[in-house]
Amino acid sequence: MFNILVVDDEPLICKGLAGLLSASGLDIGQVYTAGSGHEALDIVRMEEVDLLVTDIQMGEMNGIELMHQAKIIKPWVQTIIISAHETFQYAQSAIRLGAKDYLLKPLNSEQFLDSVGSVLLKMDKRIPQVDELLTATQEDFRMEEPEPRKNELLNRLLSEEAGHESGDLETGGDYGELGLKGPYFAVMKMRLDLSTGSPSYTDRDRRLLRYASLNIVKELLDQEGDALLFYSPDDDIHAIIQWSEAANAETGENKLSQLEMAGRSVYHHIRKYLKLECTVAISQILKGIPFLSVLGRQADKAMLWSRHYPDYHVFYYGDFNWHNYAEDPSAEELSTQSNRIVESTRRYIEENYNQKGLTIHEVAKKNHVSPNYLSYLFKKITGHNLWEYVIKLRMEESRHLLQNTDLRRYEIAERVGYESPEHFSKIFKKYFGVSPSEMKK
Structure with missing residues (x-):
């Protein structure tokens, strides 16, 4: 059964949609409601939520930002946007972030x-599990592997020595048919x-698993932009993602956050x-085909950090201060750098935990790292989930x-x-086991 969170700053709409869902006969377990984006994020953090249904126009945090923040916390949460405004820009942003639908108010119940x-x-939808995949026969499906020649050319573009060869792309040389547009x-x-x-x-099993993985990656990255997928010489899966x-x-400055969310979805x-x-x-984003070799090296460097963090899975090049080290630290x-980031984060939270609208994204931005990496470091070093630490300070x-x-x-x-106050009381009772009024007595 699936749990759904309905978010709208109009209580009657929240109540009406929750009632409609509960009586629908759909495979629904719990229906949660929230009156603001910040209240919704606490529910996403503390409860198992599968589907987010949110209004787009709400107070300090609109539905697009809520969707973005929710996917940082749990990239697999699906979203339906509802809006009183038929605004193309809103709809486009919502779909790019992976919204499954964009519905206009007043809502038709059946729709x-x-x-x-x-x-x-x-x-x-049932996806074939690994045992079924490995026992599939040749007749069950036909593998459409990336073309070897295309693989070779794209790998050359990401290699160090290919940096100056990309002029061929403009003159229609070997690279002209690859579909690279950018910029x-x-x-x-x-x-x-x-x-x-x-x-x-x-060997056949490994080919099947790589092929299945490549198709999962393609489906997920198609939401981020135009992605070219291919195998590396050592059988990693590579993706060049491009935007006009x-x-x-x-998409603005959120592209990097979206890429990291896509990476977490791939892993999941x-x-x-x-x-x-x-x-x-994941590399940074740069403009121009000649920089593909730079981006390839950045992704390689980010991959190197997996040796230091075997229990972490998504590495973004920009999270690490490469310029501070002549070679791999x-x-x-590494421990000194990580402790410095966590200590800075702890101080910032202790000084700002009572700030309305505080988000992990904001705390991460102050420390020049991604929210996912900061959450991982904070938990690894302090033993506390980062947002649980915020709640602890607020509750005490x-x-x-x-x-x-x-x-x-x-x-x-x-x-x-x-x-x-109602949201505060819910958090308080969940934390202490008694309501504020009961504790007061």
Whole structure:
């Protein structure tokens, strides 16, 4: 059964949609509701949510930003956007972030349930598991592998020595038919661990698993831009993702966050459906075909860090201060850098935990790293989930104010960073096991 979160700053709409879903007969477990983006994010962090249904126009955080933040926390959460505005730009941004539908208010009940049902059906669609894949016969499907010649040319473009050869692309040389348009590019590399699972994988098994992985990657990256997928000489999966000038202007500075979310989705889906561990490395975004070799080296460097972090899976080149090291850093240097990032994060949270609208994205930006990497480091070094640490500080301060002042519930909620007293009470009871009024007594 699937859990759904309905978000709208109009309580009657939340209540109506929740009631409609609960009585629909669809395969739905729990229906949660939230009146703001920040309240919704707490629910996404604390509960198992499969589908997010959100209004697009809400207070401080609109539905697009909520969708973005939710996918940082859980990249696999699906989204349906509802809006009173037939705005092409909103719809385009929503679809680019992976929204499954964009519905206009006033909602037609039948259309709404059809949309939800369609999304749930696709989420429940059975994907062949690894055992079925490996026992498939040649007649079951035909593998359309990347063309060897195209593989070779694309790999040459990512290699160090190919940096000055890309002029051929403009003159229609060997590279002219590759489909490279750009002018903005990023490189993503995926390394499958085919040593896990069954030790008896044959060469055919490995080919099938690489092929299945490549198709999963293609489906996920098609949402990010125009992606060219191919195998490296050592059988990694490579993707060159490209954007036009217009697409780059529309997506803005969130492209890197979207790429990282796509990388996490790749890892999640390959692990879930193929039972394989996978390491993903992501370059920065640069303009111009001649920089493809630079992007290839960046992805290679990001992949190197997996040796230091075997329990981490998605590595973004920009998370690491490469300019500080002449060569791969020692374990001691790496530990010093990680501790410095975490200590800076801890100080920032302790000074700003009561700020309304505080997000992990904002904390990560202050430390010049991605939200996913910061969350990983914080948990690894402190033993605390980063957002749980924010909630801990808020709740301890709330208890102090309850027991030592005459402030009312809404005043305490305001002081510790919550917009809604009701939402504050829910978090408080979940944390302490009693409501604020019961603790006061």
